[in-house]
Amino acid sequence: MQRALNIARDRFADWYQAVVAGADMAESSPVRGAMVIKPWGYGVWEQIQAELDRRIKATGHENCYFPLFIPLSFIAKEADHVDGFAKEMAVVTHHRLKMIDGRLQPDPEAKLEEPLVVRPTSETIIGDAFSRWIRSHRDLPLLINQWANVVRWEMRPRLFLRTTEFLWQEGHTAHASEAEAVAETAMALEMYRSFAEDVLAMPVIAGEKPENERFPGAVATWSIEAMMQDGKALQAGTSHFLGTHFAEAQNIKFQDDAGTLTLCNTTSWGVSTRLIGGVIMTHGDDDGLRLPPAIAPRQIVVVPMLRDKPEDEHVMAYCEELVKSLSKLSAFGQPLRVLLDNKKIKSAEKRWNWVRRGAPLILEVGPRDAAGANVSMMRRDDLRDGDKVKSVIKPRQDFLENAVQLLTEIQAGLYAEAKARLDANIKTGITDWAGVENYFAGGDDDFKGWLRISWSKPTGDALEKIGAQLKALKLTIRNAPLDQPETFAKCLFTGAAGVEEILIGRAY
RNA sequence: CGGAGCGUAGCUCAGCCUGGUAGAGCAUUAGCUUUGGGAGCUAAGGGCCGUUGGUUCGAAUCCAGCCGCUCCGACCA
Numbered sequence: 296m297q298r299a300l301n302i303a304r305d306r307f308a309d310w311y312q313a314v315v316a317g318a319d320m321a322e323s324s325p326v327r328g329a330m331v332i333k334p335w336g337y338g339v340w341e342q343i344q345a346e347l348d349r350r351i352k353a354t355g356h357e358n359c360y361f362p363l364f365i366p367l368s369f370i371a372k373e374a375d376h377v378d379g380f381a382k383e384m385a386v387v388t389h390h391r392l393k394m395i396d397g398r399l400q401p402d403p404e405a406k407l408e409e410p411l412v413v414r415p416t417s418e419t420i421i422g423d424a425f426s427r428w429i430r431s432h433r434d435l436p437l438l439i440n441q442w443a444n445v446v447r448w449e450m451r452p453r454l455f456l457r458t459t460e461f462l463w464q465e466g467h468t469a470h471a472s473e474a475e476a477v478a479e480t481a482m483a484l485e486m487y488r489s490f491a492e493d494v495l496a497m498p499v500i501a502g503e504k505p506e507n508e509r510f511p512g513a514v515a516t517w518s519i520e521a522m523m524q525d526g527k528a529l530q531a532g533t534s535h536f537l538g539t540h541f542a543e544a545q546n547i548k549f550q551d552d553a554g555t556l557t558l559c560n561t562t563s564w565g566v567s568t569r570l571i572g573g574v575i576m577t578h579g580d581d582d583g584l585r586l587p588p589a590i591a592p593r594q595i596v597v598v599p600m601l602r603d604k605p606e607d608e609h610v611m612a613y614c615e616e617l618v619k620s621l622s623k624l625s626a627f628g629q630p631l632r633v634l635l636d637n638k639k640i641k642s643a644e645k646r647w648n649w650v651r652r653g654a655p656l657i658l659e660v661g662p663r664d665a666a667g668a669n670v671s672m673m674r675r676d677d678l679r680d681g682d683k684v685k686s687v688i689k690p691r692q693d694f695l696e697n698a699v700q701l702l703t704e705i706q707a708g709l710y711a712e713a714k715a716r717l718d719a720n721i722k723t724g725i726t727d728w729a730g731v732e733n734y735f736a737g738g739d740d741d742f743k744g745w746l747r748i749s750w751s752k753p754t755g756d757a758l759e760k761i762g763a764q765l766k767a768l769k770l771t772i773r774n775a776p777l778d779q780p781e782t783f784a785k786c787l788f789t790g791a792a793g794v795e796e797i798l799i800g801r802a803y
Numbered sequence: 804c805g806g807a808g809c810g811u812a813g814c815u816c817a818g819c820c821u822g823g824u825a826g827a828g829c830a831u832u833a834g835c836u837u838u839g840g841g842a843g844c845u846a847a848g849g850g851c852c853g854u855u856g857g858u859u860c861g862a863a864u865c866c867a868g869c870c871g872c873u874c875c876g877a878c879c880a
């Protein structure tokens with residue numbers, strides 16, 4: 296059968312790259328690990344930004360912008376933070392180039408007194424501002440967000456999933472009490488969960504990261520974890536309770552109503568362009584991407600079937616009117632995003648381009664459709680009947696009346712499909728290490744999903760040991776889901792009394 | 804940074820083992836045909852065969868270095 300892609304999901308890594316390329320979302324750049332995000336990929340990011348930004352503002356946060364460059368000394372202030380990020384830092388050491396021996400290179404005369412790091416995250420530079428902005432309990436809570444790019448010098452980049460430079464949103468807040476800060480962290484986590492599920496149609500498990508997977512410098516880290524179609528986990532968003540660690544390091548203090556100088560409790564939380572990788576690996580199929588309508592830059596694409604004949608004019612006029620009528624409608628609280636694809640390329644090619652890009656609804660309109668007031672409709676979420684492409688002829692008026700409902704159905708359908716996969720592939724009931732080994736035996740390519748097991752939540756060296764044990768099977772602890780039972784089986788690792796259930800699995 | 808594989812036309816790749824004038828399909832351009840859907844025929848354009856050096860009368864092909872990409876590890880949103 297002829298597919299829109301020439302690689303199927305059984306070669307998942309190759310398939311992923313084929314989808315990104317086929318959907319024309321991004322490409323690698325001359326700089327290793329840094330990607331060019333192309334209009335269709337960036338369009339998805341703009342939808343993510345727009346909707347998440349609404350939610351961030353609705354919960355009382357304000358947007359700011361902090362510098363890309365951070366004085367090296369700032370990073371050095373929080374010891375764990377240094378440990379976590381030192382190995383992946385881009386550093387600016389000079390401010391001028393000079394031609395020396397015929398080669399353009401940094402001018403030794405123009406060496407910076409203090410090197411600047413390119414932000415890998417902004418806790419330190421925002422903390423510095425917080426220490427100046429906060430004086431009184433009346434300045435709290437301070438709720439800030441920024442949309443920015445960050446740089447982490449990663450070893451093995453993968454488009455969208457792990458790039459040297461990536462785009463994200465980072466929330467940073469300061470609070471008068473620990474309880475308030477923890478509540479803020481929970482709020483952000485819940486915002487991410489609902490955003491992932493309702494907007495990206497990507498079901499996730501929200502929970503707390505174990506001690507050894509925490510953000511460097513955090514007291515506690517929570518995450519949402521999504522299951523990709525190869526069974527691996529993708530950490531899709533994080534929320535960190537930083538306690539007073541950064542407040543201590545950066546002197547973020549306030550006078551309470553009794554006049555006592557007190558350290559703030561701070562939080563930070565973020566999601567990145569990685570979400571786009573998650574959407575691809577959650578919803579893509581062997582014909583390319585399938586975009587949830589809520590984030591599709593174009594939800595309906597109209598492809599006129601032109602043949603350089605006089606009736607083309609009528610077809611175009613009909614299509615223009617159709618697009619105009621559709622554009623008056625609203626779905627997911629926003630005006631419908633409709634495109635008339637009038638590029639001067641072959642119609643058949645247009646169709647397959649939109650299939651690969653994952654436009655939720657593709658309408659083909661030929662002379663006979665135009666004459667009969669019909670449209671030929673393809674649903675990207677339900678493209679084929681066996682090997683054949685399902686193209687359904689519908690009266691134009693019916694389509695207009697049902698378009699919004701249809702998009703809502705597609706959104707729900709993609710979620711339901713992914714949710715069923717997630718639920719079916721979290722295995723419970725394994726109670727000893729031999730069972731884990733046995734379950735994850737066999738090839739890396741086998742679909743395994745995750746295990747939900749009980750443990751005694753060891754810390755320190757005991758936890759390190761478990762980490763190493765898991766690592767031998769390429770497993771990690773993903774998180775301890777928020778939703779916990781009343782009673783627990785014995786700890787799978789130690790045999791001690793269980794106190795918590797955790798998810799383990801392979802991850803990106 | 805370690806292990807494996809790969810760099811040949813815009814794209815996907817063959818040719819390399821066994822050295823002897825640079826190939827195919829798709830895409831592009833032109834003409835004709837076709838017209839409910841990824842069309843057919845004919846013709847044309849398009850290559851420092853990643854890069855530097857070595858071996859050789861002769862290198863896409865053999866050898867070495869370098870650069871880049873992909874996969875597997877270590878790192879990670």
